[in-house]
Each structure stands twice: as C-alpha cells, then as structure tokens.
Amino acid sequence: MKKIVWAVAFLLLVCQAVAINYAPVVQFTYEINGKFVIFDASSSYDPDGYILNYTWHFGDGSIGYGIIANHNYENEGRYNVTLNVEDNLGNKNSTTKTIVIDITPPSTICKLNPDINGRNGWYVSNTILFLNAVDSLSGINRTYYKVGGGAWSEYFAPVAISEEGNHTVYYYSVDNSGNYEETKIMNIKIDKSPPSTHILVDKNSSGGWYNERINASLFSDDAISGINKTFYRINGGEFLEYNMVINLGDGKYFFEFFSVDMAGNFEENNRMEIKIDTVSPEINIISPLKGLYVFGRKIFDTELTFVIGSLEVNVECYDLNGIKLIEFYYDNIYKGNSTSSTSSWEINEFSIGKHEIKFIAYDLAGNKKIKSEEIYIINLKWN
Template sequence: MVGLTLPALWLWSAEAAAKPQAAQAQPGQAAAQVLTWTANDSMTAYKSTPATATAGPATIVFENSAATGNTTGMTHTLTFDTSTAGYNHDVSLNIIASPFDAGGGRHEVQVNLTPGKYRFFCAIPGHQMVGELVVTDGGGTDTTAPQVSAAVSGDRDANGAYIGSATVTVSASDTESGVDKVEYSLDNGAFAAYSAPVSVNQAGSHTVRYRATDKAGNTSPVGSVAFTVVPPQQRDTTPPQVSAQVTGDKDANGAYVGSATVTITATDTESGVDKVEYSLDGQPYAVYARPLVVGQPGPHNVSYRASDKAGNTSAVSTATFTVAAPDQKDTTPPQVSAQVTGDKDANGNYIGSATVTVSASDTESGVDKVEYSLDNGAFAAYSAPVSVNQAGSHTVRYRATDKAGNTSPVGSVAFTVVAPDQKDTTPPQVSAQLTGNQDWAWNYVGSATLTISATDADSGVDKVEYSLDGQPYAVYTKPLAVDQPGAHNVSYRASDKAGNTSAVGTAKFMVVKAAPDCPKPGKGHGCKD
C-alpha cells in the first residue's frame, strides 16, 4: 500500500454531536474557487450542488438553514466518500449542519481538489442524498516532483541488525497533480511497482532504492535505505529456572503462626518466562501472579513450575510447611476513620455534593463489616463511598466490627453542602488602547501600537481575537503594532470559558510617515507633513 500524505478535515466529533456547532475552516486565506451545497427539508436530495470544479484550492460552503428552505430544523451532513472504488479519496470531509447550530447552518472549509471524481452524500441514517463532483485539470503546469520517503521496521538485535526479516514501507505525497506511481529497487535490481510494504528475509546487507512519479510526469530523485538482516537465534530448548521461598512468623516448632507466604521466582535467559503456575495441596494448577498467602492451620504442600515462551516447562518442585493457629484471642476493635472530599467554596462548604469515604483496618482477626449513619438515621452497611448532594448541614457517623466481634467506638464527621453557583451568562469586558507618537493632526507617526485588555469575573477569559482592516479574526497574544501608512480599523472581541462572547469593539486611527525634515516627530515638536 502506498502511504500518501493527503489533506484530512474532520469537522464533527462525539463532543460536537451532543451540541451542534459551526464548522471550523482550515487555516489559510479563502480560495478563489467557491463550491456551494445547500439543503432544505428534503431527505432524498440536496437543494443545490456543484457538478464540476477545477483542480486546486477551493472553498467549500455547506448551508442548511431557513434561508435555503429548511423549515423543520432537520440536520443534514455533507460527507465525502473515502472508500468506494472509482472515486478520489484524498479529501476527508464530514460537515454536519443544522439551522440551530452556532453558525446558523452555514459552514465554510478550505480543501485541495485533484483531477477525477468525488462522491458526496448525507451520512444521516435514512437520508438518501448523494451526488458526484467532477474535477478537471485547471490548466496549471505541475513542475514539482512528489515527496517520497521510506522507513524500515522489524525486530532488531543489539547491533541494530534486523532479526529474521526487515520490512520497508515507502510513503509518497504530491499536493499538485497527485501521486501516479511509486517504484522500488532491491539491491540494485530493476525498479518495480510498489504496492505494499516490501519484506526482506534474506540474511545479509541490503539497499532499497525508491522513487515516485506524479500525474504530471515529474519523478522524484532516487532515495535509498540500507540495512542488514541476520538469521534468527537458535531455538530455545532449555526450561526456566524456578524457586520458592516461604516466609512468616515461626513458633518454637518451626510452624508458621497465623499464615505463611510463598513467593515463587522464575528466570529464563533465552526466550524469557511465559508463565509460572502453582498447586496448593493437590488442587489444579493456577497461574501465579503474586505471593501466595496460606492462612489455614495444618500441613501444606505447594507445587510449582514455570514455562518459557518457547514452550519449555521446568520440572515440578515442592515447598512443604505447616501453619499453626495463633494462640491469643482478638480483643481489640478495628481502627476506623472517615474523610470528606469534594469541591469547596471560600467558606469551606462543599459545592453541589460531598463524598464520605470510610476506611477500617484490623491487624488481628480482620475487619468483618463497616457501617454508617447519615443525619442520625439507622446504621447501614458501608460498601462504597457515600455521596451527599442535599444542600444543608450533615453528620455521618461510622463504626467497624472485626471477625472476633469487637466493634469500634462510633466516629463522626460534620460538613455543609451548598447549591452550585448559577451558570455564567455574562460576556467578558474588553477594551483597547492606542499608543505611539502623534503629529499635530493626531495622526500616529511611523506606527501605532494597539493593546487589548479583557476581564471576566465569572468563568474567566478564554480567548481574545482581533481583525485588522476587515481581515479574518485572529487570536490576540501580544500588543499589535501597525506601521502601514493610511487609515486603519481594528475590530476586537473576547470570549469567556462559558462560551459567552462580548460585543465587537473598534479602534480607528491613521498612520503617517515621518516628515524628512522632522527629526523628532510627534505632537508638541512643531513638525507638520
């Protein structure tokens, strides 16, 4: 398969599906060629579509609005087919439009079309809207050869040689007429058509040369990659080394008091350990994943074995030991505590909800149960953190009981839950200030600098944008210096993190060149143009 670098534009995501929004165009100036699709209430055909276009940059406009005849609010998509044979697949486009989205149903994107046919359709289930766009060569002459590269992949040894085989993947792209063919040559052989990654499994040093030709007949310079293939290692016939260690507190007779822990270790220096298995007291073998704790009083046998990735299995070994019951009776209740978590306001209140997590431990017989009570209600079994979202003051009491029947004293935590703040619906405050040297007529001499400031006391400022002399809005990141002589208009706006956008403000000013006989231009120096 030829790896081609092609333009890709996805204008809809799972997040956008939840809330329709205006499509965002690719960066760059709008193309001179504009192709427009419109939709209305029909589910079987677009209202209007272009039939032909010229290869090269194009602005695609898709409008599904009241202005185009959509009176029901129905959603449509403009989707370019990227899989059906016989069509161009180099433009990946999926625009979803609704009269109620942020763009009012109208969206623009920039694409680069190549000669051939494109199939487009509406991707909404049940809609039958489909058509073709025929693109012809615009008459421009492509004199630029394709870009082509190659990558070698495979398992490598410590010296960088490829073990057993190496795979060479060639990728080519052409932004004008498009890639026509890719060719390769192995070890100075004749060039052949490249259609899929090339696998080389012959041991030795190799060189793969490659080139690409576009549809205008331009061929790239020949590139090459050199690599070495070595035979795979000999088959592993040696089983892993495996051992076990038993640990725990022992009594005078060598028995483990309360419990014994069996830790199994395995190593394999060739293919590597695949799995370790154990059997406790004659039970079926199970996969060993962590140290085995045996707490049942009495004698025990743990059999164990290990297998490597080549399928070799070690001989079975056995660890033999005895577990003795502890002598002393447990009379100590569990340790229990609670923690309250959640978002807090400046007064320490929990906003919207608070979560109470109860933790208990018992080092002797072990924890049997944990219970809690909310606001003096009856105690209930605790199995997961308790979420409290009712506004007001609350108290959670808690206790734990161990397996010997000991119950801890009742503990408690008190807290307050407050309702969350209202949604931010106020746009940011935004202003602009002009600075620079001015002449007697208040014109800025040489250049003017515009500084934009924005504040938002609720959700906070998300971004500030500006437009100079009617150009597309751009993100404002630093003061804007304008030195082009003439009259200028700078429009500016700000959006907060809740999605509110301020009204557009405008700064108007004039920039003039400094007079040749005025060494220090500016208001108050007496110089005039």
C-alpha cells in the first residue's frame, strides 16, 4: 500500500514539473502612407504570460522595436516584414507579411482598332477603343473613361465609337496602392459621309437651253471634316481642280464633278448637261422672191414683188441646235405656225395694194429671228 501512495505522489510531482507553457501569438497590422509605414502589433498576445520583446525586421536591412514601430522606406518595392516576439518565459514566435511600397501611379495605354484609315487624322469608319493599364508593383485596381462631356464609366471591355464628329476620350487608372494616374486624353475624329457638290448657273434656262453666255460655279459642303478639294471635267476631258468660276459660250457641255472631304471621303461623280445657244436661227424666204407672180407662178424678175391672184409662201429656217417653232404673219395678223424647218402657207384672200409677210423663228434656246418682206398684191377673191 505504501508503494502505491509513493507512486501517486511521484506522478503528481512530475506533472507539475512538465506543465505546458504556450508560445505567444504573433500578429500585426500596418498602414502605408507613401514610403512611410506604421506597424502595429497590439493584436499579438501570450496565452499564459506576457510579451516582453517585439523585434521588427523591415525587409530592407533595418530593424525596429516595440509594439508600434514606424519605418520610412527609401525605395519602392516589395518587402517581407518579419515580427519576432518573446514572452516572459522565454518562448518565441514570429510571423512575416509582404508589403508593397508603391508611390508610382499606373500607366494606361489607349489603342484604336482599326488604325486611322482616313486622311488628316480622320477615321472613315467606326472604331473600337481599347484601354490597357499597367502597374508593376501593386497592380491595377480600376480603369475609368468618359467620352466628351458624358459621365465617367469603369472600363471592362472594348468600347465602340461610331458617331460622326470630333470625340475627346478621357481615361485614367488607379492601382491597388491608391495611386491615381493623371487623366489622359485621346482625340478621335470620325467622318463616314461623303461631301455634297452642286452646280449653280447665273442665268435662267428655257427648255434646258441657255441663250446667253453663262458663269457656272461649283459649291461643296461637308458638315463634319470639311471640304478638301473639288474636281470637274467637261466633255470627257481631264479632271481639273475647281478654283474659279467657269465661263461658257455656245455649245453642248457634259459636266462631271465631285468633291473630296478632309477625311478622304470621295463623293460619287455628279453629271449634268449644259446647252448654250446664243445665235438666232436663220430664215430664208424661198418664195416669193422679187418678181411678178401670176396665180402662184413666177413670170419674170423685178425689183419689187408683185402678185396677181393667190400665192404660196415658202420659208426655210436653220439653227445649229434645232428649230422649235416658226410663226407666219400677214399684215401683222397671225396666220399659223409650224415646227418643221421648211414650211409653206397660202395667201388667198381679197387684197389690193402693198402688204407685208412676216416670219418669226424660235430655236430651242429661245432665240428668235424676224424676217419680213413687202409684196404688192391684187387678189379680187371674194369670200
């Protein structure tokens, strides 16, 4: 029995001698402000005692002490910071965290697809905006952009820009250290529409013809990028750059003209015919000619025209661009008209004495010619 008592007592002494002593729990927080960092180990503790020593290894070869330690790093970079602690019983523990010292803002690159495909920095199609942000230390947090006076939006995917006009794109990025990039600007100019050109003539036409010299002017308009050049050619000749009023005289002209805007958009070729005739038609009286006519038959020549009985009047007209109408008057009384270049009318009414036959010819341009002839006639026809 005594042996059992001594054994139990021995075991109790051994257990007291080997009582468990826990190591301290190590943890810390930090606050970064530029290159200056405040480290705080207030959350570290010892379960069965207290912590006597806090030793900091800042990762750049420097050491600090205390529950709270401050350190100013000379250079940016990634640093492994280790906190070593020791409690009142000599137990030690440590923990390590990686911190990033980053005072450099990120950099964002703006690219467009396709590349500029017009002239003078203009796009002649839609374009897609790509933003690529880079930060070598703490990494990119967010990228923002806005177009013109619109609201800022976070960039997630490429942005299509299709509206014509001048667009200013603003963009910037923020890294995980809270560094803000200065706002950058990209100007995008889009003009997908060709210009428009029209011709203006300073005279009025009749039936598509002008009967006097004209001045033809070309006027072009482009509301987006503006007009670069205007070209024209006449009757299939070489295209010339338009820079002054075009003066035209008699003839038929087949005009072709178009413009190119500053973005490089080509207008489709415009076509227009201009017809000018400033010359009056010619009138040739075939009969009666000077002489004596008896019932329509010429007997002999005389200095004047004498007619006995009825008479057929024959006239011929000529114009380079065509006769529109011939009118016949007898003593200024309208007797009829014809659209043929050769026409005839019969005079068979009571007449004694001097009379006038008159012809007025009109060409397609509205030019007219008047020709008259005096005749002496005796026609005793009674109605």
